[in-house]
Amino acid sequence: MFSLVIASQLFTSIFLIIGLKRVLPRYRQAMTVAAIVCGIAAYHYFRIFDSFKAAFVTDAIGGAGDYVQVAGASFNEGYRYVDWLLTVPLLLLELIAVLALARKVQTSLLYRLIPASALMIALGYPGELTADNGMRGIFGLLSTIPFAYILYVLFIELTKSLDRQPVSVRRTISQLRLLLLLTWGVYPIAYLLPMLGIDGSDAWVGKQIGYSIADILAKCLYGLIIFHIARMKSFADDPAFARMELSVDEAEEVATPTNPRGK
Template identity: 60%
Template sequence: MNNLSELLTDTQFNIVFNMLSLGIASMLFTTFFLVLARDRVLPRYRLAVLISATVTGIAAYHYFRMFDSFNHAFSTLDGAVNNAAVYNVGYRYVDWFLTVPLLLVETVAVLALTRQLQGSLLKRLVPAAALMILLGYPGDAKIDLWGITAGWWGLFSTIPFLYIMYVLFVELGKSFVRQSAPVRKKLQLLRILLIATWGFYPITFILAMNSDGFSPDSFVAREVGYTIADILAKCLFGLLIFSIARMKSAEDDAEFAKTEFRD
């Protein structure tokens, strides 16, 4: 039994412990699969698959770090400090700062657009994604920066988020007419998954806001919510990218389709 009556109950501790463990397993084995399966698509689509593997690989590393930080902060075993302030929420934001722009890069890469159009989209999407993460961190970590409250940081972070949604749904959507009907259907699903999972982050952020300091219930809600959103936004998203790459490879090369999709 963990003596955590001051902070987390045993049940709360185990919920977060198991969710972080699920995050590690999901990210790690999705990475293995994508790396091993990269040759099952044509060379022009392999970059998108490898970027997907990079995203989940980076996330797996940071989930290991969060798991270790959580145990150090909340478990009373092995000399841990049993202090909520020690838990490093920054690991999530370093992870997102690296992986969120890469998620957008893989989305653009799998479409195999012209170099000019790819460059134009990424020059807008990548900086906006980085800004969204940077603005969200002070609010989630409850850092007293320039006297701005957590709610304002969340609002500031929403502005680049909305811009990214505009580019994905309006600007990038214009390129969908060049895709086949089956690929368009998958791309629509990809965008819905993106907005659903990304929209889940601010909901979790708002639910976890607590001006009175540490709240066990809010902490558990935040960690569970963020982990579920991460698994969907990175693992499931990466597998969808792989599926689209396979589909487009089959459309581009009849021999590939005959070899890979034999009845």
């Protein structure tokens, strides 16, 4: 799973960097931030991978047997939380950047969402480290408060922004709200596994798999959707750019009268 996440994050980052010129300059900030998010995640998963190899060993050929923890060694979960502390605010920034909202609205959103995201990660970390399910539940609940606030603000603002977006991306942005809810919802489920009657190595492995899948969806898939939105908005903003990038039929479809910004 760690190897899969490394490959996904690394090559999504490379794809987004290569694709910068495939969108108009006003949307490249969102693309750059998306590439940075995946790059940061790839780096930290290298560290997570190495931490696993140092903490757990097996005598089986090809690593197919049972793993045992090395005496005096431990798996460093801190890498994951440092990654989230950096990437979650950036995920919010790339979404706000691609929507191209008024500067005052962007500033207001960042002032509200960035501190909330940092608080969410900081409150979750102590619960991650403890073996006491009661303490894990308390910190999980406290972390859920800023988590719910972030989702609420994003749903409200994304809904408000729909009328100001090109017709071609409204459905995608609307679906992005559900993607945020579904992908971000995987994290608390994985976090709560030790409290759901699953214990020992099963809980630990399940938690790592859950976090890994969530990171692929919330960073790689999310970044590719941001790229798609940036492309479609570029075509709607500049018909000449659309004609260069698309076939004649596709360019005409983007510039239909039902899309005011594509006229």
